[in-house]
Amino acid sequence: MVKVSVPALVEGAVYVPGLPKEYVSERFGVALDDIAKLGSAENPHGPSPKAMEALAKSNLKLDIYPDWTAKPLREAIAKRYGFDPDCVVCGSGETEVIALVIRAFAAPGEAILMHNPCFPIYRIYAACEGRSIILSPMGKDFEPLVDEYVKRLADNPRIAFITNPHNPSGVLLSEAQVRRICDAASKDTLVVLDEAYIHYSETDGLMKLLPEYDNLIVLRTFSKAYGLAGLRVGFGISANPELIRPLRNIKPTWNMGHAQIIGASAAVFDEEHVQRAVATVLESKRFVAEEMAKMNRFRMVPGSRSNFFLAEIVDPGLDSTVVFNRLLEAGVIVKDGKDIEGLGDRYLRVDLNLKRHMERFLSALRSIDRS
Ligand SMILES: Cc1ncc(COP(=O)(O)O)c(C=O)c1O
Structure with a gap:
């Protein structure tokens, strides 16, 4: 094979995006609609209706x-x-x-x-x-x-x-x-x-x-x-x-x-759409904070003012990749902290989304919390 010279340095870490639903559905046999996609910080309510109308x-x-x-x-x-x-x-x-x-x-x-x-x-x-x-x-x-x-x-x-x-x-x-x-x-x-x-x-x-x-x-x-x-x-x-x-x-x-x-x-x-997303995220944040406070092996890192938060893995017997994979099996996609340079393997980044998705996340986490 001809060796191609690459003047721009392309060494080191590459970006690891949140996984798509289709991959998880196929791999773990979870129905697409049931998957909680909490790794890409997308809007819980989909695209701006004003944008969709203008495009149509x-x-x-x-x-x-x-x-x-x-x-x-x-x-x-x-x-x-x-x-x-x-x-x-x-x-x-x-x-x-x-x-x-x-x-x-x-x-x-x-x-x-x-x-x-x-x-x-x-x-x-x-x-x-x-x-x-x-x-x-x-x-x-x-x-x-x-x-x-x-x-x-x-x-x-x-x-x-x-x-x-x-x-x-x-x-x-x-x-x-x-x-x-x-x-x-x-x-x-x-x-x-x-x-x-x-x-x-x-x-x-x-x-x-x-x-x-x-x-x-x-x-x-x-x-x-x-x-x-x-x-x-x-x-x-x-x-x-x-x-x-x-x-x-x-x-x-x-x-x-x-x-x-x-x-x-x-x-x-489209301020209305923005405000709808903000309201959902704030409600989910309160709900998840309350539920995670009852867990022993995980902690919600306080202070997020965004549509995601960091979940700390407190139990030294677990790491972020183990938890990430266990969540995937349960149809929950989050971000493995190990894929974010400087964050490391004690954290997951988790989106705040619709309550039913957060319930799926919490239930999957609880099953690890107790196991
Ligand atoms: C802090 C920050 N800036 C910028 C972006 C880029 O967003 P996009 O390229 O989708 O506009 C992201 C996406 O995750 C982000 O987290």
Whole structure:
């Protein structure tokens, strides 16, 4: 076989996504409808009805190129949040915007700061083409240690990622803590505030800080509270169009198709759907917390303000992969902490979803708790 030279470094961990229902159904013989899919943080109520309606009504001109900058979607997002459309860049999922940010603002060899653990994609793209990674530790229950983070900002990383609420812990930094980080970052550091899960925190998020910091960019996705993970839409927004321009210039030219533009332009105004998901998640969180408090071998790590939480495996005789596999056999898909670098084999990340799915999760966990 011919050896292909790969200039980008592709060594190290790869992203491990939550398993699909079809795989688990086939492998363990559980009916598709009964499976509790709690490993991908998707919306309990499906896609935004406003997006579905707009797509059904649209005359998708699939023979014609879309606007290469997704202008109608940039305009809709700008209108929703009160910015200029030139302050918005759209990507095929927020994941694409993260990749663009890293390529545009950190040259090979330069440093990128992030929490440990964090959304694995930051690490994977940062490591590509030889960037260096500065990790900032988290507390016992994964509370962000702002002093530690600020200390590392003194090394002048080119990019500093903050995830708010954090993935995988769901912990939310306060406005004062985020301000402290923005104030401590030098003008040579781009601060990236990833608000993929912000709706579940029941706050408006911190786009309001954008006019105060011209080295700040906020990232969001339509995959979570809008229920459009399969559509693939995310965006970056900044009050400083000079941060957005390079992202637009290096993005794959027609990265957004007509369906992405039409669906997300409608979803961004679908507050009713977002609120329905938030209400379900909060109710499930209360229910699961109460039930897990009665268990001996597992603990719900407190503090999540997101649509997932960490379950700690307290019993030293078990590890995350053993529990992950036992849950799979019972038709419950979660995320094995071992697949999230820096989290390790004492934790699972579990989505908050419909009560019947949480009941299935709890019942499967109870059977391990007692065995
Ligand atoms: C913190 C965080 N940011 C960004 C994303 C990317 O979402 P998407 O590419 O589906 O928009 C995710 C997805 O899991 C995430 O957890």
